Amino acid sequence: MNNAPLSQRVIQNKRIFSFKSFFMRWEWMLVALLAIIIGTSVLTAGSNFLSFNGLMSTLRDFMDKAILIFPMMMIILLGDIDISVGSTIALCATVMGVMLQSGTNAFLTLFIGILLGALCGSINGYLISHFRELSSVIVTVSTMIIYRGIATFILRDSAAGSFPSWITKISYGDIGGVPYTLIFFIVECIFFTILLTKSKFGRRLYACGNNAQTSRYSGINTKGIKFAVFLIIGIFAALSAIILMSKMNSARPNIAKNYELDVIAITVLGGVATSGGKGNPIGVILSSLCICFLRYGLGLINIKSETVMIIIGLLLIIAVAIPNLKNALGVPLKKRIK
Amino acid sequence: MNNSSKTHTFLKNNSRELGLIAIIILMTAMLNSQTGGKFFTFSNINNMLSETSVLAILSLGMMTVIITGGIDLSIGASMALSAMVSTSLMKHSMANTGIFTNPYIAIIIAIAVGTLCGFIVGLLVSHLKIFPIIATLGMMYVYRGLTYIISGGSWVLQQNMSTSFLSIATGNILGINNLIWITAFLYIVFFIFMNYTKTGRQIYAVGNDEESARVSGINTKKTLTLVYSIMGAIAGLAGILYVCKYAAAQGETATGYEMNVIAACVLGGVSISGGTGKVQGVLLGALLFGVLQNALPLISNSQFIQDFIRGAIILVSVLFNIILSRRVEKKAIERKEKALG
Numbered sequence: 001m002n003n004a005p006l007s008q009r010v011i012q013n014k015r016i017f018s019f020k021s022f023f024m025r026w027e028w029m030l031v032a033l034l035a036i037i038i039g040t041s042v043l044t045a046g047s048n049f050l051s052f053n054g055l056m057s058t059l060r061d062f063m064d065k066a067i068l069i070f071p072m073m074m075i076i077l078l079g080d081i082d083i084s085v086g087s088t089i090a091l092c093a094t095v096m097g098v099m100l101q102s103g104t105n106a107f108l109t110l111f112i113g114i115l116l117g118a119l120c121g122s123i124n125g126y127l128i129s130h131f132r133e134l135s136s137v138i139v140t141v142s143t144m145i146i147y148r149g150i151a152t153f154i155l156r157d158s159a160a161g162s163f164p165s166w167i168t169k170i171s172y173g174d175i176g177g178v179p180y181t182l183i184f185f186i187v188e189c190i191f192f193t194i195l196l197t198k199s200k201f202g203r204r205l206y207a208c209g210n211n212a213q214t215s216r217y218s219g220i221n222t223k224g225i226k227f228a229v230f231l232i233i234g235i236f237a238a239l240s241a242i243i244l245m246s247k248m249n250s251a252r253p254n255i256a257k258n259y260e261l262d263v264i265a266i267t268v269l270g271g272v273a274t275s276g277g278k279g280n281p282i283g284v285i286l287s288s289l290c291i292c293f294l295r296y297g298l299g300l301i302n303i304k305s306e307t308v309m310i311i312i313g314l315l316l317i318i319a320v321a322i323p324n325l326k327n328a329l330g331v332p333l334k335k336r337i338k
Numbered sequence: 339m340n341n342s343s344k345t346h347t348f349l350k351n352n353s354r355e356l357g358l359i360a361i362i363i364l365m366t367a368m369l370n371s372q373t374g375g376k377f378f379t380f381s382n383i384n385n386m387l388s389e390t391s392v393l394a395i396l397s398l399g400m401m402t403v404i405i406t407g408g409i410d411l412s413i414g415a416s417m418a419l420s421a422m423v424s425t426s427l428m429k430h431s432m433a434n435t436g437i438f439t440n441p442y443i444a445i446i447i448a449i450a451v452g453t454l455c456g457f458i459v460g461l462l463v464s465h466l467k468i469f470p471i472i473a474t475l476g477m478m479y480v481y482r483g484l485t486y487i488i489s490g491g492s493w494v495l496q497q498n499m500s501t502s503f504l505s506i507a508t509g510n511i512l513g514i515n516n517l518i519w520i521t522a523f524l525y526i527v528f529f530i531f532m533n534y535t536k537t538g539r540q541i542y543a544v545g546n547d548e549e550s551a552r553v554s555g556i557n558t559k560k561t562l563t564l565v566y567s568i569m570g571a572i573a574g575l576a577g578i579l580y581v582c583k584y585a586a587a588q589g590e591t592a593t594g595y596e597m598n599v600i601a602a603c604v605l606g607g608v609s610i611s612g613g614t615g616k617v618q619g620v621l622l623g624a625l626l627f628g629v630l631q632n633a634l635p636l637i638s639n640s641q642f643i644q645d646f647i648r649g650a651i652i653l654v655s656v657l658f659n660i661i662l663s664r665r666v667e668k669k670a671i672e673r674k675e676k677a678l679g
Contacts, residue, residue: 006494073465081471127653127657131657131660133611133660133663133664134656134657134660135473135610135611137409137600137610138604138610138652138653138656139598139653141597141600141601142601142649142652142653142654142656143649144597144649145597145601145646145648145649145652146646146649146650146653149646149648149649150646153646163481206666261475261478262450264472264475265475265476265479274469275469303646304483304486304487305355306483306484306486306487306589307483307487308483309479309480309482309483309486310479310480310483310484310487312479313476313477313478313479313480313483314476314480316472316475316476316479317462317468317472317476317477320466320468320469320472320473320476321462321466321468333480
């Protein structure tokens with residue numbers, strides 16, 4: 001068979017379906033985790049947990065972070081990282097807040113906000129893609145300081161508020177009880193799942209993450225992909241700023257601190273390897289639900305947010321350690337993600 | 339001839355450090371003229387250096403971590419945790435002037451807690467092979483959460499600390515602040531450790547190429563664990579000094595401080611990809627950061643200008659470094675081509 005021409009060769013490592021490997025996948029662990037979280041929450045908090053309105057408001061409160069998971073996943077798939085997300089959100093929210101307060105046309109404001117997010121992202125993207133030796137940690141650490149600095153410059157210690165009433169509708173409005181933001185998130189999930197698994201762009205992204213040099217030699221525009229991914233996270237940071245602004249009905253320069261860390265934690269818990277090239281959109285969606293319900297469930301039974309922090313931290317480490325643990329014990333390492 | 343080539347190699351090997359010195363001299367000269375000679379007074383420089391000392395100490399530990407190709411995001415949290423454990427014990431034994439009010443005991447407890455924090459991170463990175471950025475991110479949450487729990491939401495304030503403890507940060511020997519002495523001592527120790535001891539050289543080897551270091555007989559796991567433990571110990575020490583200096587410990591202590599430390603290291607020429615970095619470079623990087631912190635309020639009161647310049651300087655210095663090294667590479671290739679005809 002191996003003597004056949006390249007185009008006719010059957011791909012050997014196509015996975016043969018077996019129950020064991022099917023159930024050994026990381027996503028099932030997340031499903032189990034989600035079931036445990038929901039199960040214990042229902043047992044301890046009673047039926048309050050499962051009320052439709054309760055669920056919807058939990059999800060709604062989480063959407064400003066949740067919409068960032070796919071762009072962050074794409075960045076981590078490339079083996080990079082973006083620490084400036086929180087600052088970008090703060091900068092966009094401050095600029096939009098000031099514009100709205102001074103009575104600028106609403107659509108123009110939102111448009112400029114998104115444009116600003118795109119600009120912030122593309123500055124990161126340009127520097128990281130253009131200077132290959134430059135680590136994304138350094139670039140985004142410095143832009144994190146700079147963007148937050150500009151936001152502080154614009155608003156000082158004050159807050160922008162008194163927005164037109166429709167602004168709050170973005171976050172609090174709903175269709176038949178389902179918040180707009182949740183609908184947006186579901187659409188985003190579908191879009192990015194298709195983009196990452198079925199589109200040319202998505203497959204090239206995985207290729208770049210696996211081996212940037214090989215991908216470049218095989219004709220993939222690695223610089224372009226890197227730039228695009230940082231541009232996308234900039235735009236989504238601006239969208240997250242809009243949601244956050246409408247949720248709080250104000251904008252301050254110190255909002256969204258440490259958002260990037262939460263988002264990175266969700267992404268990694270979802271099975272995206274920080275070395276790049278490995279990760280499944282379904283896993284990331286599941287892990288975002290896990291974190292969301294974990295916070296909600298633990299909040300219902302009056303566990304302090306500090307304890308929740310510790311639990312999330314440990315969960316993150318255990319999630320990353322499990323495959324390595326198996327390896328260390330000598331059990332053959334199953335491929336965690338297809 | 340020989341002499342000039344010697345100077346040439348010296349200049350080439352230390353171009354970065356010399357550049358940093360030039361920038362520092364330029365900035366201080368500018369500051370001095372701006373403030374009408376107020377900068378170059380003994381008390382101002384003493385103040386400035388003692389403000390910088392916590393950052394400078396932490397940069398040493400971060401340097402060893404970054405040299406191995408890792409990064410430590412948990413140090414802000416482990417600083418807070420170790421300082422909180424130590425000062426909480428002090429707070430509770432203040433009434434009966436128990437053993438924990440002794441400043442040396444306080445420092446030892448903080449270093450012990452910090453070392454433990456670092457050791458755990460080290461085990462995660464070396465034995466479980468978790469990426470440093472993820473392991474330290476996770477532990478950051480854990481340590482920060484523990485700090486809040488131990489503090490119970492309350493602060494440890496000046497009146498809860500013994501005067502002998504507070505005098506560490508305010509006292510001086512020969513007119514020079516204690517913190518500066520501690521920093522100077524640690525820099526000398528690290529200079530010897532990184533350059534002249536076997537373990538120090540092994541750290542560089544692991545950072546250059548972990549696999550070949552392992553093959554050539556270096557216990558890489560042990561080295562990595564050691565590096566993170568050192569970082570933890572230093573974070574513990576820096577944490578207690580930080581709290582001592584600002585006379586308050588709380589759950590939020592030193593949040594985000596790790597970014598400043600990483601920035602100072604990068605300014606000092608430590609390469610994020612590992613393997614390179616010098617103690618003297620880090621000292622200059624931290625100093626430049628300190629001068630900046632001292633200078634920026636004079637230029638402008640706005641936090642924006644300060645943050646902007648801080649961020650921009652990091653970026654520009656790294657970019658400059660890259661452009662410089664690209665040029666050197668290009669020249670080397672040209673020379674080779676010439677030699678080949």
